[in-house]
Amino acid sequence: MKLISTNICKTSDIGVNNNLFGGIMLQWLDESGGVLASELCGSPNMITLKMNEVVFKHPVKVKEHIRIYGAVVNVGNTSILLCLEARRFDFVSNTETPVCTTKILFVQIDENGKPVRISEESRKRIKALQTECNN
Numbered sequence: 558m559k560l561i562s563t564n565i566c567k568t569s570d571i572g573v574n575n576n577l578f579g580g581i582m583l584q585w586l587d588e589s590g591g592v593l594a595s596e597l598c599g600s601p602n603m604i605t606l607k608m609n610e611v612v613f614k615h616p617v618k619v620k621e622h623i624r625i626y627g628a629v630v631n632v633g634n635t636s637i638l639l640c641l642e643a644r645r646f647d648f649v650s651n652t653e654t655p656v657c658t659t660k661i662l663f664v665q666i667d668e669n670g671k672p673v674r675i676s677e678e679s680r681k682r683i684k685a686l687q688t689e690c691n692n
């Protein structure tokens with residue numbers, strides 16, 4: 558998978574139970590997916606149509622670094638389905654622990670907000686990142 562972003566859990570990101578607020582994690586996943594979809598499709602006009610189930614299995618605490626990785630699951634006519642994985646980075650052991658995984662479907666749109674076909678040139682770029690996603 559490709560590293561897209563690294564995010565620091567700040568005090569302002571903490572919810573009422575002293576863990577990272579889930580909505581912040583969803584934002585990081587959505588933004589990172591949007592960045593990767595745009596790079597691959599060669600267009601800033603990628604819009605989120607669907608996000609799969611997200612299970613928050615491990616808490617994230619303040620000061621922890623969360624790395625978001627992405628890969629391509631499938632490319633349609635106007636859409637691209639990405640697999641996104643958030644991993645907590647441990648500075649002491651220099652290891653990463655998966656925190657949550659999901660799939661997000663992005664659609665390429667035109668200036669009127671209508672879906673447009675992903676170009677053939679982009680499809681070649683996308684093939685290299687295609688992978689299995691078990692979410």
Ligand SMILES: CC(C)(COP(=O)(O)OP(=O)(O)OC[C@H]1O[C@@H](n2cnc3c(N)ncnc32)[C@H](O)[C@@H]1OP(=O)(O)O)[C@@H](O)C(=O)NCCC(=O)NCCS
Pocket residue numbers: 604605606607632633634635636637662664666670671672
């Ligand atoms: C994204 C949007 C432009 C798509 O328009 P649409 O008329 O629904 O598009 P279509 O029915 O032609 O589908 C477009 C693509 O999405 C896929 N799609 C549509 N609904 C889907 C669903 N429920 N599940 C999976 N894929 C879906 C279609 O299969 C198609 O993919 P393909 O071209 O690769 O085969 C429109 O739904 C929209 O503007 N949604 C709001 C997006 C938004 O604001 N997101 C921000 C978060 S609020």
